[in-house]
Amino acid sequence: xxxxxxxADAPDLFPLGVATGVAHCNRAAEQAxxxxxxxxxxxxxxxxxxxxxxxxxxxxxxxALTHGRRKVAAAAMDLxxxxxxxxxxxxxxxxxxxxxxxxxxxxxxxxGKLAEAFSALNPQFSVGTxxxxxxxxxxxxxxxxxxxxxxxxxxxxxxxGRRVVVVFDEFQQLGALQPSSAQRSLxxxxxxxxxxxxxxxxxxxxxxxxxxxxxxxxEARPLYRLCRKMTLGRIGAAEYAAFLRQASACWQRPITAxxxxxxxxxxxxxxxxxxxxxxxLWSAKQPPTPAAAEGAWARIVEEDQRVAAHQVLRLPxxxxxxxxxxxAVEGGVRHPASLAFLAPLRLPTSTGNxxxxxxxxxxxxxxxxxxxxxxxxPVLTSYLRGLAK
Ligand SMILES: Nc1ncnc2c1ncn2[C@@H]1O[C@H](COP(=O)(O)OP(=O)(O)O)[C@@H](O)[C@H]1O
Ligand SMILES: [Mg+2]
Numbered sequence: 001x002x003x004x005x006x007x008a009d010a011p012d013l014f015p016l017g018v019a020t021g022v023a024h025c026n027r028a029a030e031q032a033x034x035x036x037x038x039x040x041x042x043x044x045x046x047x048x049x050x051x052x053x054x055x056x057x058x059x060x061x062x063x064a065l066t067h068g069r070r071k072v073a074a075a076a077m078d079l080x081x082x083x084x085x086x087x088x089x090x091x092x093x094x095x096x097x098x099x100x101x102x103x104x105x106x107x108x109x110x111x112g113k114l115a116e117a118f119s120a121l122n123p124q125f126s127v128g129t130x131x132x133x134x135x136x137x138x139x140x141x142x143x144x145x146x147x148x149x150x151x152x153x154x155x156x157x158x159x160x161g162r163r164v165v166v167v168f169d170e171f172q173q174l175g176a177l178q179p180s181s182a183q184r185s186l187x188x189x190x191x192x193x194x195x196x197x198x199x200x201x202x203x204x205x206x207x208x209x210x211x212x213x214x215x216x217x218x219e220a221r222p223l224y225r226l227c228r229k230m231t232l233g234r235i236g237a238a239e240y241a242a243f244l245r246q247a248s249a250c251w252q253r254p255i256t257a258x259x260x261x262x263x264x265x266x267x268x269x270x271x272x273x274x275x276x277x278x279x280x281l282w283s284a285k286q287p288p289t290p291a292a293a294e295g296a297w298a299r300i301v302e303e304d305q306r307v308a309a310h311q312v313l314r315l316p317x318x319x320x321x322x323x324x325x326x327x328a329v330e331g332g333v334r335h336p337a338s339l340a341f342l343a344p345l346r347l348p349t350s351t352g353n354x355x356x357x358x359x360x361x362x363x364x365x366x367x368x369x370x371x372x373x374x375x376x377x378p379v380l381t382s383y384l385r386g387l388a389k
Contacts, residue, residue, distance in 0.1 A: 010282035013247050014275040019056040020063060025271070026239035027057055030232060034061045034203070037228055038072065038165050043194060043202040045171075045216050047209055048232030049363055049376060051272040054205045057232065058167055065165070073157070075099040076167035079174055085182035088174070089142035089149075095166070096149045097134045103160040104132050117156035120148055142182070143189040150193030150200070157199035164200045171204040172211035184222070187215065191222035202227070210361060234269045244278070248287050255287045262290040266297045268378040276300055301382040308383040318355040321345045323364055323375070327384035332372030336365075 015023050034057065037044045048054045058076070065072040075095045082088045100114050111125040111132055118136055126133040136152075139145030150166075157164040168174075174190075177183045194202050204227060206212045215223050235243075241260050248255035263281070267273035280296045281288040288296070301308075312320055325345055326333050335341060342352040356373075359365045364380075365373050375381045 010279050014279040014282060016272070016275055016279070018059050019053070019271070019275070020060045023275075024056060024060050025243040026235050027053070027060070030057055030230065031061050031064075033230060034058070035065065038062075038065060038201045038203070039070065039163065041163070041198065041201050043197075043227040044204070044230055045212065045227040046203060046205040046230045046232060047212055048205075048207065050207045051270070052207075052232050052234070053271050054207070054232055055169055056271075058169070058203060058205060062165055062167065070163060072163045072165055073099050073102040074165045074167070076169060078169045079172075080170045082173060082177070084177055085142040085186055088177065088186060089138070089145045092146055092149055093136055093138060096153050097136055099164060099166070100153060100156050101132050101134045103156055103162050103164075106131055108132070113159040114156050117159055118152040121152060143185040146186060146189040147192050150190070151196060154193070154197050154200045162199070165203065166200055167203045167205065169205045170207065172206040172208040172215070175211050175215060188222045191226065194223075194226055209363075235271060237264055237269060240264055240269055240274065247278070247282065250282070251285075251287045253287060256289075259288050259290050259293055262293045263288070266293060266378060266382070268374070268376075268381070270376075270378050273300070273378050297382070301379050301386070304379045305383055308377075308380050311380065312384070316355075318347055318351050319359055319364075321347060322352060322355045323359060323380075324384045324388065326365060326373055327375050327381045328388050332368055332370075332374035334372050336373045 013023055019025070034044060034046075036042075038061070046054055046058070062072070062074045062076075066074050075098055077091055077095050079088075082091060100111075100118070104111060104114065109127050109132070111123065111134060114125070114134060115123050121139070122137040124135040126135070136149065139148060153164060153166070168190075174186060175183055177186065204212075204216070204223075215221050216225075216227060216229070218224060241257070241264065244260045244263065245254055263274065263277055267277055277293065277297055277300060280300075281293060284292070312323070315323065322336060322342075322345065325341070326336055333341060337349065337353045337356045339349055342349055345352070347355070356365070360367075363376055366376050367373050375384075
């Protein structure tokens with residue numbers, strides 16, 4: 001990817017939504033791995049914390065593939081907006097109709113091969129200004145429809161000699177659909193189709209590790225061991241610094257290492273907050289100083305304070321005390337459940353241990369590569385430090 005930084009504005013370089021193209025920093029190894037999986041017909045389950053860049057990574061890779069030589073056809077569904085099994089089946093039908101239409105060459109005015117692939121779903125075709133339109137009939141039961149749609153899509157891709165990628169984003173939401181019997185049967189239907197897929201590569205992405213792990217790593221669940229697992233961590237400090245230096249080409253003199261380090265420290269390299277901070281800093285006429293970065297960060301923390309306060313207030317007091325104590329230590333805490341750390345908080349070690357476990361499970365804290373525990377959310381860190389002053 002070549003950067004054209006002179007032409008890009010701050011919002012293009014540092015979006016708060018999905019980051020692709022010039023806004024996409026690094027992830028070279030992850031891009032290569034995901035691309036390889038898709039082209040090889042391997043399925044992927046991609047875990048990463050909220051706002052760590054899963055959707056951006058997938059879009060970056062999938063867009064490159066759909067525009068590439070192999071002309072991969074792609075479609076994505078975000079399960080955050082799905083409310084029940086019928087809704088899932090209906091949205092999947094729209095998705096399959098759309099991606100099937102992409103398989104038909106533009107000059108072709110009929111869906112002959114699609115009629116064959118989807119014969120069980122009474123396919124109807126129409127020709128409009130946007131090309132071929134495809135309509136498939138709903139099935140009596142959602143799980144039956146799900147399996148038929150996905151198996152039909154695989155046949156259609158095979159008949160057209162194309163690779164298709166289907167993305168289920170925030171896939172853990174499938175586990176939240178009511179009633180839970182519907183959830184199991186949908187999982188079963190998806191598994192049935194995924195196991196048989198030869199021309200469709202699936203990506204299951206999500207942010208709630210325990211729910212996803214339960215779906216993909218529990219032998220009793222239908223999706224067990226079907227996919228290659230990828231974990232999305234933070235973007236490396238060196239890669240991010242290089243990206244910021246490149247992005248500062250819009251000014252006559254580049255950003256200093258001190259200012260860039262300060263940006264990455266304040267935001268803990270959390271990509272969402274790097275973008276929120278840099279979008280502000282890059283709208284100025286001069287490259288930011290460390291002090292300017294601090295000032296802009298303080299305003300972001302102030303604006304997000306209500307959210308942070310709400311998150312903290314709903315925690316039991318032992319977790320709140322531990323979180324606050326961890327946030328207070330610059331660079332993190334090596335042994336947050338030790339007697340020495342817990343004693344000043346007046347927490348018994350059993351309570352402290354439990355609090356630490358829950359905070360980790362709920363993604364409030366994480367262990368850094370150097371072994372120290374820190375808060376995941378940099379705004380929460382700054383907010384809690386502010387309270388301590
Ligand atoms: N590779 C990247 N380079 C730069 N910014 C990124 C990158 N990946 C994500 N971001 C930014 O991080 C935030 C969250 O990204 P998103 O892809 O929506 O995360 P997720 O899907 O994991 O919740 C957005 O502001 C996005 O612009
Ligand atoms: Mg996402």
